[in-house]
Amino acid sequence: MPVTSVLICDDSSLARKQLLRALPGGWNAEIEQVSDGREAIERIQQGGIELLFLDLTMEEMDGFQVLQALDAQEIRLPVIVISADIQDEAVRRVLDYGALAFLKKPVDAEQLHQLLASHRLIDPHTALAERSSDQPLPFREVFAEVVNVGMGRAAALLARVLGVYVQLPIPNVNMLEVGELQMALEDAARGEKLTAVCQGYIGSGIAGEALLIFHDSEVDDMARLMQLQRYQEMEMLLDLSSLLISACLSGIAEQIGVVFSQGHPQVLGQRASISELIHLNRQRWNKTLAVEISYSLEGHDIHFDLLLLFTEDSVGLLSRKLSYLMN
Structure with missing residues (x-):
């Protein structure tokens, strides 16, 4: 029945x-x-x-x-x-x-x-016609779910590469001034030295930079997990960053109908403090739509943060792209 x-x-x-x-x-x-x-x-x-x-x-x-x-x-x-x-x-x-x-x-x-x-949960002849749902939703809530889908695609790729289960968080979406971004990053860093890889992206006027942040203690753990030698660490981080960022952006782009072009990943700071990273990039991150995703690997003391920093000008374009989901 x-x-x-x-x-x-x-x-x-x-x-x-x-x-x-x-x-x-x-x-x-x-x-x-x-x-x-x-x-x-x-x-x-x-x-x-x-x-x-x-x-x-x-x-x-x-x-x-x-x-x-x-x-x-x-x-x-x-x-x-x-x-x-x-x-x-x-x-x-x-x-x-x-x-x-x-x-x-x-x-x-x-x-x-x-x-x-x-599974006979409905009558096979039940009409497929779309149901109506007229409750409008705010941009931040809609975009967080779009990011959630992209985040999941990236985790699936990472899991296959590393042979581990990736524990997924709830993504955080906020408009941040550069000072607020610095405080958020310092809180994530917990006073540790960091290595960050940055990769720019643009598509249909929507632009920004993806920042993958590794705690230095965890870089060594990641290298051991992948059975790499010390001199291969930077190559590993660049490859891992490119994989995660590309997969996440691709998952987002598919839902909003754009294609992102990506620049080459580059190391922003190696074993540097958050203050140093912010100082080097203050002009680029003056005000941003910041998306924070914190991945962790089950059974390993390894986690790293992926930040998608969309330019302030991109917010209006993103809103228009998401309007069919918001309404």
């Missing part, structure tokens, strides 16, 4: 909106939404939910923890995970934890329809 009561759990308003639009328009089901894993568990415990759509990367209680909690409480209901974390290991884990299926963000309406029909 087709299900008639559905719960969507995702901390992104845009992701929930995109999923609502992708659900079959002819599906006569009551659909509820929550933005946190704990809320999802509480609502499911109350009874009546027949299908859960679940995100993985959430702050309070992530999707993996939700699946584990459902299993521990012996709550049996079909769960479809829809996530930007497309690492092979992430897919394996959610299926091992009992999820019915895994779909990548942004969800494809036709693929979703076929999945629901194949």
Whole structure:
């Protein structure tokens, strides 16, 4: 029998909106939404939910923890995970934890329809027509979810290269003056010496610089993980930076309909303080739309920060590119 009561759990308003639009328009089901894993568990415990759509990367209680909690409480209901974390290991884990299926963000309406029909969660003849969703969303929230998808693409590539599972954060999106950027970077540095690799990008008038920051203690750990000799460290950092930055920008570009051209990566400072890095680049980073992504490698004491620093002039162009998602 087709299900008639559905719960969507995702901390992104845009992701929930995109999923609502992708659900079959002819599906006569009551659909509820929550933005946190704990809320999802509480609502499911109350009874009546027949299908859960679940995100993985959430702050309070992530999707993996939700699946584990459902299993521990012996709550049996079909769960479809829809996530930007497309690492092979992430897919394996959610299926091992009992999820019915895994779909990548942004969800494809036709693929979703076929999945629901194949598991008899909807009538196969249910109309695919798009549902309406007229709630406008703010730029910062929309752009954070667009970045989230790009971040996931980059992590999947990195995981394959290094043979590890990459733990994904919630990306931070803020407009920052150069002084605020310096304070944010100093907080991330925790007083340590850093090595930073910078790579410029531009596409359809949208421009900026990507900055990949490595803590020096972790550069050595990364080199050991990749079984590299000391003299190969800089080459490794440049290659790793190019891979991560290209994958993340590509994931963003695909969603906003642009193609980014990228410059050659260059080392901004080697074993330098944040103050020195900021001093060298103060004019370029006067005011910026800053996106911060902090990656870490499971089972290793290694993390590094990817910053996407869009020029102030790019914000209006990005807003226009994202208007179809915001409205």
